[in-house]
Amino acid sequence: MYKNALRGGIRTAKQAWRLKNEIGKLNLELAKANTDFEQHLCEETAHLNELLSSKQFVKVQKQFYRDYSSVSLGAPLKSSDAPLLGDLCNQYRAILAYTSADVVPGQKQGQPQHQQIRGAHKQQETRMQQQEEVGGMAQKLEFKRLPTNVVPKHYELLLQPDLEAFTFKGKTIVQVQVKKPTKQIVLNALDIIIEEAQLEFECTKMKADRIVYSTDAETATLEFEKVIPAETAGVLQMSFTGELNDKMKGFYRSKYFSASGEERYAGVTQFEATDARRCFPCWDEPAIKATFDITLVVPKNRVALSNMPVKKEDDLEGGLRRVRFDRTPIMSTYLVACVVGEYDFVEGKSEDGIIVRVFTPVGKREQGQFALDVATKVLPFYKDYFNIAYPLPKMDLIAISDFSAGAMENWGLVTYRETFVLVDPKNTSLMRKQSIALTVGHEIAHQWFGNLVTMEWWTHLWLNEGYASFVEFLCVHHLFPEYDIWTQFVTDMYTRALELDSLKNSHPIEVPVGHPSEIDEIFDEISYNKGASVIRMLHDYIGEDDFRKGMNIYLTRHQYGNTSTEDLWTALQEASSKNVAEVMSSWTQYKGFPVVSVESEQKGKTQRILRLSQRKFTADGSQADEDCLWVVPISVSTSRDPTAIAKTFLLDKPSMEVVLDGVTDSDWIKINPGTVGYYRTRYSKEMLEQLMPAVKNMELPPLDRLGLIDDMFAMVQAGHASTADVLALVDGYRNETNYTVWTAITNSLTNLHVLISHTDLMEDFHRFGRNLYEPVAQRLGWEPREGENHLDTLLRSLVLTRLVSFRSNDVIEVARQRFRSHINGTQPLPADLRTTCYKAALQDGNEQIFEEMLALYRTTDLHEEQDRISRALGCSTDAKLLRRVIDFAMSGEVRAQDSVFVIVAVAINPKGRDMAWEFFKSSNKQLLERYQGGFLLTRLIKYLIENYASEEKAKEVEEFFRVTQIPGCERTVSQAVETIRLNAAWLERDREKLSTYLKSV
């Protein structure tokens, strides 16, 4: 039986790990194997070896790390506990011994030990469970959502954190509705211990006899002696305890310093996507909504916040205070929030009477003012835009010192990383202010789109994030028209999405996801940036009025409920009478996007025939494997009126012809004006030649100049055009004045810089760069002009920083002098120019400069300034100093949330590239311990490896990640390795011509 059972049952690594975990929890010490048994074990080991090299294994291993860490309630993972084959086999031995007791003689001897450990009941039940799993595992281990036979209607939730012992206790009283008779209630719980569970219904009180946890499913099953009848309303009471962990998820601790420099901790929650279950037992799925009465018991002198305003406060014994909050509306668990700590705040009121507060570290109240101004204006803006009032009476924003993401939209209590909310007027750059405005706009948009109407399941996450990432621009455009933010959308969101989405290892916007480990992986640039870009395209296709009307239909129809992507299409379709679902489905369901090739032919004096065709764009220029056909909304402009749309139509076939009237043979034609359509355009040579003068004389609007150059560079990378030709085109942008166009050029040249760093052409490339950027730098100068426009300020930092890296002696000289005056206090640098000057000083600086920078870091307590300094350190060219940067990043002086970015700065410096990679190879276990997977580690891995450009390196990286499993970074590694190969091919293809070109200019 055991042989068959294993053959039939353990086919996947997932199954193997699942068994391993179950067994591990029971602490089995059963393995007294006989020879016969050993032989079978050998066979299974061979099978396991196969599994270990499979892709699936990598995925499952991520889960293992999660499980492991939850077993120890937050203790860091020790490298010696990493899953090794031998370890796995030992566990296997135990499984075999245990589950095959009836057929393998002599195996029962271990049983009494078990009973001593865990008690007979539990042991037997686990055994049954395992036997069942071994037999029918394939079905059993599939991820399942919670059963719907019992659902919560209302939670009373009490939490009492201990900010010194880093634990918390809690109690919840849940009103539940029983829909089908059952003896079990299954809900989510992870890393918490439910001490008691009791159900009361129809004058009956029943205690749960058993509480069975599944770490893999992240559930607790409460088992009752008697059946709970259907159609019953019950009250489920549970008390529980947990650890205030340091993982920045669930209910966690966040370190800060008091005014006197004493180290203290706040208790903070971060639940999205699936971590409410780490704080209290609950039905932790977005569609299982309920109302909440939250109560916090906290030390008297601490601020206590939650989603709703305070209803009542009482003093308790022992220096404690009980704070009760008003009842929330019906909402999802991932939006529940609590914060307990020491904060100051500023308060305001929106014009429609909502109280808005921004909580800051103690003594930094004034740094909340900018976010407060933005938030008080944003609330009425959305109220008006959606035509639905903000549903809560208050809106709190709070800066959290340890925070892994940028911000989190908890309903009524939005939490932020400090750099995403605090503005210090003297030390905050304009760029940072702008991203704070966008972030506040984003999170507040979620209060409607996400919180009031929530995705039914995480597969539709893109809907939340794509939409909020679109609408944040709409809102900032309204509040700060001078930012010209829509133009920046294209370089910040759109082109980044296209770049990633052209890789074979991209994924569609809508991804079926189940288990939490899969959900974490989709909070990526595809969900956010591509999501926002296709919504922008749709907005443009149906027009602002209908889009707005559709939003109102959607939000009104589904308020306090849940939706899927189709529900939004239905509403927008109703509002616009356009076939939204048909147009949009190809964009959400296929990965990648098309390249639209276009040729034109003049017919008579005033007609031009356009011949368009579409095919999937691939970064390496190869024929795509899949046969995808998009429904592409196309618009066209001409030199007759560069800012007007001359024609729009849908390209829904592989190719088509369109006739443009009123166009003479000297007119240029631009496809995708405004760079709104999510596709690349490839013009015929003649069409491109006609367009170029319009770039030079800036007759073509900025977004079109930008889109054109970005498309051209994509064609170069794909091998459809030569780098030298495109650089000659870039030269045509020398008179360019627009910040965003310069950003696009800079981004493209940064990619090229990576290639050049693998050649001996660096000097020539620097000269090319200086020639290109110097005219605009001269125009702008170092000093901001009176009343200068916002974008010129941004452009100045961009251009001067580029010239520092292109080794412009003049710029470097001035930058160093300014740095000196800043350091000795004679003239502090404006925030916008600090990065430029820091880099100029550090780039060829000695140890003394390095020490000065560290001293500067240590004297500031503004997170933004610490970021700026620590990220500039990596531009040093001295290997000894770069080594120190890495050590510094890993020291206690840099918060775990920030170290990654400091190391990235070293990695993207060609001089530090190998060092950073070697460091990672030797310290990956330590890094994994620190981040336990998660997006910070993924980010690091991406930048460490994607800048290589040889097949050998691609192989080395692949081999490293094959042997060293880092859970949760599978896709990133494949994407980065793909990029290495693209770089290698690009370099090989263009090296010679590029050399000739660069040496000639």
Ligand SMILES: [Zn+2]
């Ligand atoms: Zn968001």
